[in-house]
Amino acid sequence: MKHIFTVFKKEILDTSRDRRTLLIMVIIPLLLFPMILIVAGSVAKSSAEKEREKQLTIGISGPADDLGFREMVGADSLITVVEIASPDALPGLVRKDSIQMGIALPADFRASVLDQRTGKLNAFYLETKKGAERRLRGTLAEFEEQLLAQRLDSLGLTKENITPIALQKIPVDTEEAVIGETVGAFIPYILIIFCFMGCMFPAIDLFTGEKERGSIETILSTPVERWKILVGKMLVLVTTGMTTAILSLVGIMAGIQLTDSLPDVFLNMLWSILSPEFVTMFLLMMLPLAIFFAGVLIPITIYAKSYKEATSIISPLNFLVIMPAVAGTIPGVELNFVTAIIPVLNVVLATKEIIAESIVPGLYILVLLSLVLYSALAIMLSFRRFGNEKNAMRV
Amino acid sequence: MIDVQNLVKEFTLSKKEMKQAGVSSNRIQVVNKISFNCRPGRVFSLLGPNGAGKTTTLRMIATILKPTSGSITVAGFDATQNPNGVRSKIGFLTGSTGLYDRLTPNEIIRYFADLYGMPRRKMKARRSELFELLGVHEFANKKIGALSTGMKQKVSIVRTMIHDPQVVVFDEPTSGLDVITAENIIRLVGDCRDAGKTVIFSSHIMSEVDLLADDLAIIHKGHLIFNDTMDNFRAQMEAPTLTKEFIRRVSLTNPQTASA
Numbered sequence: 001m002k003h004i005f006t007v008f009k010k011e012i013l014d015t016s017r018d019r020r021t022l023l024i025m026v027i028i029p030l031l032l033f034p035m036i037l038i039v040a041g042s043v044a045k046s047s048a049e050k051e052r053e054k055q056l057t058i059g060i061s062g063p064a065d066d067l068g069f070r071e072m073v074g075a076d077s078l079i080t081v082v083e084i085a086s087p088d089a090l091p092g093l094v095r096k097d098s099i100q101m102g103i104a105l106p107a108d109f110r111a112s113v114l115d116q117r118t119g120k121l122n123a124f125y126l127e128t129k130k131g132a133e134r135r136l137r138g139t140l141a142e143f144e145e146q147l148l149a150q151r152l153d154s155l156g157l158t159k160e161n162i163t164p165i166a167l168q169k170i171p172v173d174t175e176e177a178v179i180g181e182t183v184g185a186f187i188p189y190i191l192i193i194f195c196f197m198g199c200m201f202p203a204i205d206l207f208t209g210e211k212e213r214g215s216i217e218t219i220l221s222t223p224v225e226r227w228k229i230l231v232g233k234m235l236v237l238v239t240t241g242m243t244t245a246i247l248s249l250v251g252i253m254a255g256i257q258l259t260d261s262l263p264d265v266f267l268n269m270l271w272s273i274l275s276p277e278f279v280t281m282f283l284l285m286m287l288p289l290a291i292f293f294a295g296v297l298i299p300i301t302i303y304a305k306s307y308k309e310a311t312s313i314i315s316p317l318n319f320l321v322i323m324p325a326v327a328g329t330i331p332g333v334e335l336n337f338v339t340a341i342i343p344v345l346n347v348v349l350a351t352k353e354i355i356a357e358s359i360v361p362g363l364y365i366l367v368l369l370s371l372v373l374y375s376a377l378a379i380m381l382s383f384r385r386f387g388n389e390k391n392a393m394r395v
Numbered sequence: 396m397i398d399v400q401n402l403v404k405e406f407t408l409s410k411k412e413m414k415q416a417g418v419s420s421n422r423i424q425v426v427n428k429i430s431f432n433c434r435p436g437r438v439f440s441l442l443g444p445n446g447a448g449k450t451t452t453l454r455m456i457a458t459i460l461k462p463t464s465g466s467i468t469v470a471g472f473d474a475t476q477n478p479n480g481v482r483s484k485i486g487f488l489t490g491s492t493g494l495y496d497r498l499t500p501n502e503i504i505r506y507f508a509d510l511y512g513m514p515r516r517k518m519k520a521r522r523s524e525l526f527e528l529l530g531v532h533e534f535a536n537k538k539i540g541a542l543s544t545g546m547k548q549k550v551s552i553v554r555t556m557i558h559d560p561q562v563v564v565f566d567e568p569t570s571g572l573d574v575i576t577a578e579n580i581i582r583l584v585g586d587c588r589d590a591g592k593t594v595i596f597s598s599h600i601m602s603e604v605d606l607l608a609d610d611l612a613i614i615h616k617g618h619l620i621f622n623d624t625m626d627n628f629r630a631q632m633e634a635p636t637l638t639k640e641f642i643r644r645v646s647l648t649n650p651q652t653a654s655a
Contacts, residue, residue, distance in 0.1 A: 006509040010498075017497040017538075214491030217566075218554070221457040222510040223482035389460050390406065 003224045007232025011206055015236060021201045025240055029194050029248035033255035041259040051131045058136065059084040059093055062105025067113060069105065072143055073136070090124045100132035101125045113147060175269050177356040183270065184352035185329035187252065188282070191245045192344055195286060196321045198244025199237045199293040200314055206233045207301035208310040230298070230386045234379070237294035238287070245286055273355050281354050281364070285347045288371035292343060293321075295378020299385035328352070335363050341370040396593050397433040397456060397562060402426055402465035404451050404617075425451045427617040428465070433595050433610070435561075438588050440608035440625070441597040444645060448617040449597035453566045456595065457487045470561045470593075483511065486560035488580075490570030492547040493554075496540035500531055500550040503539065504557055511558040518557065525553040529579070545576040552583055563587050565596035569603060581606065601638040615645050 015021050058073055060066075061084040074081040082099065084090055090102030102124040106112070113119040121140075125133040152159060171178075210216040219229060256270055297314065304310035321344055327333055328348025335349040346367045353359040404426040413421055426448045433439035443449050454460040456467055458478035466473065472480030494503055501522075508518035526532045529549040534542055539550065555563065565584060569577035584607050587594045598604055604611065604625075611628050613621040621628065621644055634640040 002512075003510065006506065010502075010506045013502065014495055014497050213493060213495065214489065215493040215495065217454065217457070217459055217489060218487060218493040218507075219510075220459045221482055221485065221487040221564075222507065223479040223512070224510050225479070 003228045004232045004235070007224075007229055008235050011202075011233055011236040012239065015202050015205065015240060018202075018205060021205065021240065024201050025198050025244045026247060029244055030251045030254070033190075033248070033251040034258050035255075037255035037259040051134075053078065054131065055080070056100045056132050056135060057082055057098070058132070059090055059099035059102040060105065061085065061087040061090060061102070063107055063109060065110045066105055067110055067147065069103075069143060073103075073139055076135075076139070079135075087122070090122075094124045094126060100129075101136060116151065174357070176273065177358065179269050179273055179355055181331065181352070181356070184273075184355040185348055187249070187355075188348045188351035189325045189329055190252065191248055191286070192289065192325050192347060193322060194248040195241045195245035195290055196293050196318070199241035199290060199297055202240045203237050203294065203297040203301045204304075204307055204310045204314070206236060207298060208304045208307055211304075212306060226386055227383060230382060234291070234294050234298065234382065237297065238290045241290035241293055242283075242286060245290070246283075278354055281359075282351055285350060285367060285371060288368070288375040289343065289347055291375035292371060292378050295375060295382050298378075298382040302382075302385045324348070335360075335367075337363070337366065340366040343371065343374050346370065396435055396470065397431075397439070397595060398466075398468040399432070399452075399456070400430045400466045402429045402452065402455065402467065403463045404448070404455060404460065405463040425617050426455070426462075426614075429612075429614065429617075429619045430465075431612050431619065431622050433562075433593050435593045436588060436591045437609040438584060438594045438596065438607045439610045439612070440604045441595060441612050441614060442599065442601070442604050442641065443597070443614035444599060447614045449599075449614055450566055452614065453487075453564050453595065453597055456481075457485055457564050458482055459487075483558070484561045486555035486558070486563045487566070488551060488555040488563070488568050489566040490568055490572060492544070492551045494539045494547055494550055497538060499538055500526075500535045500542075500553070503550060504553055507554050508557050513558055521557055521559065522553065525556060529553060544572065545579070548572060548576045548579060552579065556583075560592070562593045562595075565594070567597055567599070569598070569600070601636075601641055605637050613641065613644060615648055618648070620644055620648055 055078050057080045059082050060070055060073070070081055073079060084093065084099070084102065087102075087104035090099075090104055093099045094102050104122040104124070106120055109119045109121075123133065123136075123140075148159075152162070210219060220226070253270070253274065256267060296317070300313050300317070301310050304313060324342060324345035325348055328345050333339065333345075333349065335346070335353050339349055340346050340363050350359060350364055350367045354364075403424065405422050405424050408416065408418070408421045408423055410421075413419070416423065429448075429452065431439070441449050441452065451460060455462050456469060456474065458474050458481050461475065466475070467481075468474070469481040470484035472484065474481050498506070504522050505518065508522070513521070526535060529552060531546075531549050531553060534546055539547060542550070563584075565580070568580045568584075572580070581603065584594055584596060588607075588609070596607070608625040611621065611623065611625045612619055623631075628640075629637075632640045634643045
């Protein structure tokens with residue numbers, strides 16, 4: 001145990017002085033999410049405000065007797081109505097941005113409406129810039145509502161007469177279930193990826209780095225069993241992986257707290273999911289997963305001759321981690337006896353269920369057992385590779 | 396002391412490696428039934444061209460590699476049966492300093508002393524003595540990455556000698572070093588001999604061997620082609636210089652070298 005601790009202590013000290021690892025392990029997880037949430041929130045807010053305050057020019061063509069349509073559109077002080085002689089000119093003017101939207105009224109507009117038929121309006125707008133269309137949507141709905149009321153009145157009907165049924169949707173999910181489905185997959189997805197990255201960079205430094213520095217021979221000629229050196233180093237990877245995952249969770253929570261673009265109700269719900277039970281159950285899954293990541297990365301980093309070779313082998317491996325993590329975020333993919341034994345995917349799905357408070361204990365235990373089994377297999381693979389002198393001395 | 400008997404080392408090659416080496420068999424014999432003996436208080440020099448099997452032999456002595464067959468005994472310990480016994484008695488130094496850039500000399504020496512299981516007080520006394528001897532004190536708390544090659548090599552020497560090993564293995568210790576830094580190593584080899592330690596060092600530089608060796612073995616393509624004292628090597632010389640004599644002996648087993 002003493003030797004394992006000696007190796008662990010040295011590697012932790014060495015790793016804590018590596019700027020690249022510190023950046024990945026501490027700085028990025030802590031600052032990335034607050035920055036993304038704050039910047040994205042404020043950009044979205046300011047662009048929405050700008051959109052609302054923008055002066056619009058709406059071009060209208062067609063008969064002057066429009067049942068008060070022009071007057072209604074022009075009632076908004078931020079909208080200027082201009083008269084366009086020919087409806088054919090409207091698309092070109094919208095494209096040139098001379099007007100932000102063009103509305104063509106047919107020659108028989110008034111007659112159609114008063115004759116109990118449908119007055120057809122053509123609205124020309126840019127699908128790629130829907131601000132004007134969005135602003136006018138309310139005015140058009142109001143105009144239609146007004147005409148409908150008049151028509152019903154003339155027919156001696158009420159709105160209820162033409163609405164035989166009304167469907168009122170009342171969701172009965174618990175708040176936890178809603179969060180579980182919306183952000184429940186997002187949180188473990190981020191944490192798993194950061195955990196992998198937190199293992200990856202120190203793994204390259206601790207194993208491939210020993211070869212690059214020429215220190216592998218020195219360390220292997222000391223009277224310490226190889227498995228103790230391996231365990232000491234592996235513990236460092238598990239520590240860095242778990243630290244990165246935990247710090248990214250702290251970063252996410254800090255970001256959510258700092259941004260003012262999320263409603264308070266949502267914020268309170270997010271805080272409520274961070275119960276001691278959730279954190280314990282989640283970390284219990286992350287620990288064997290971090291060991292599994294370390295166990296997969298070690299054989300590769302033992303084999304690689306250089307940092308460059310190690311990263312080129314590990315890069316495709318990133319996809320193997322990201323793909324099941326992404327699959328877990330797809331609605332409809334649920335935890336069952338099959339998905340519970342697929343590493344990474346099982347953690348994402350189980351986390352969703354834990355947040356939604358609908359986790360089946362048997363499945364959770366199956367997730368844990370499968371992760372422990374995978375981590376044990378990965379440890380065995382690492383032992384074999386580290387014990388293989390051809391890999392260890394491949395320079 | 397080191398006793399090597401009928402030492403053989405074979406490597407298994409992958410298909411890619413077979414193609415690169417231009418061989419049809421997937422087994423390659425790097426060291427072929429070599430036997431020699433290194434005695435305390437003497438410097439045993441293992442001389443050979445690149446790829447002769449010097450490093451593989453020394454790595455087997457240091458228990459970094461396992462022999463395919465044959466036996467190695469170091470300071471009374473069998474290298475296969477009791478590798479940790481051997482490791483506790485040897486110091487291993489190569490041309491590459493093998494240090495950690497982000498640690499200081501003090502931290503590195505403490506780390507290795509801990510791996511050698513040295514009591515803290517003994518380690519401090521020994522470290523202080525070696526730091527004093529090599530002038531490491533003035534940069535003992537600077538990070539290795541900020542040190543010159545010469546300074547790094549001094550730290551490397553302290554690291555090799557911290558546990559006062561009975562046997563010191565030097566694998567091309569001056570390779571890639573400037574003359575002044577190499578001089579530190581040459582002095583260390585001599586000091587180890589004077590202190591009664593068993594010293595084995597590999598090199599392909601004849602002048603170094605001439606300066607240091609008491610006993611000499613020449614290895615070529617995994618075979619020992621000479622194994623005697625340095626004095627006898629000089630006495631048996633047929634070529635005018637040591638280097639030419641070395642080339643002559645190697646070429647006797649390799650016609651291509653003779654014509655080159």
